[in-house]
Amino acid sequence: MERLVAKFDTSRFGRRDIGYLAYDRKDRPAAYYGVFPLRTQMGGRSVLAAQSGDTMTDPEHQRKGLFVRLATKTYELAADEGVAFVFGFPNMNSYPGFERKLGWQFDGRLQEFRWAGHKIPICELASKSVIVEQFYSAVLKDRGKDGSAIEAQTLFSDAGAFSVERGRNFLEYKLACGAMILNSKVGPVLVHPKVHAYIGDIPSALCTGVSDLRRYMENAGKALLARQVVFSCSRYHPAYSMLSKGHRGEDSLPIGFLDLMGGQSFEGFSVCRADLDTF
Secondary structure (H helix, E strand, O other): OHHHHHHHOOHHHOOOOEEEEEEOOOOOEEEEEEEEEEEEEEOOEEEEEEEEOOOEEOHHHOOOOHHHHHHHHHHHHHHHOOOOEEEEOOOOOOHHHHHHHOOOEEEEEEEEEEEEOOOOOHHHHHOOOHHHHHHHHHHHHHHEOOHHHOOHHHOOOOOOOEEEOOOHHHHHHHHHOOOEEEEEOOEEEEEEEEOEEEEOOOOHHHOOOHHHHHHHHHHHHHHOOOOEEEEEEOOOOOOHHHHHHHOOOEEEEEEEEEEOOOOOOOOOOEOEHHHOOOO
16 A cells, blocks of 8 residues: 555655546545556656556446546546646556557557566565565675665666656656665666566666676576566667677567647657656
8 A cells, every 4th residue: 555655656756646536326436547647758848747556446337438438537637737648558458448448658568578587586476475575585684775775877778858757856756656765786776576587777888798798687686586577668778788688578568658648749758667657
């Protein structure tokens, strides 16, 4: 609950609680649609945007048009609050609704890269066993690093002219939502160890050599006792060209946008795993 409350507290980015709940006649929540405000960089300007996430409808109230009605009202509220655009990564079940009923534009898919990590999947087992989870929590506490002394720039890439704004506010928000900074042999790594070792971003200093990157990922996997290390990014991310040469990526979630202010082009939007609301 603490992490869920932290996820919805986006006040550090200037806005919070943009969304709508639908209730049935017995005053029970039936559906929810909302967006998470955050800052983005567009051509040197800091622009308020929002990510669509945590959409849900009670099975008893599906196929009643609640998803579209709540989303439409949310977009109206977001525009009134100064949100320039909404973006998101819908799964294949919700993709048709975003495209056909809500008018979202899509520009490619996230590319997912995986590396082998630790031979014994303690990270994965921790999600299935309370006993293992208690042991694993102690391991993470021992191998974690205090985020207050870390410069955000050492954890993130130089994402370019159009990207999520990954500064101190963004880092503190992600840490409050469950991410951690791993104190590894190759330097600090922003990770979310949940079944697998999910890497938030690849620092620009490591975007120059495939061998350095492989060592970086393998060290993270071993330190987190995770069988697989996973990183995702768009084709516009600065690490993608290097990753695609030395490692095969797979198509993952589609990358979608909804323009709320008019006249915007979303080509070139650089995103990575840390930008997902699930990280």
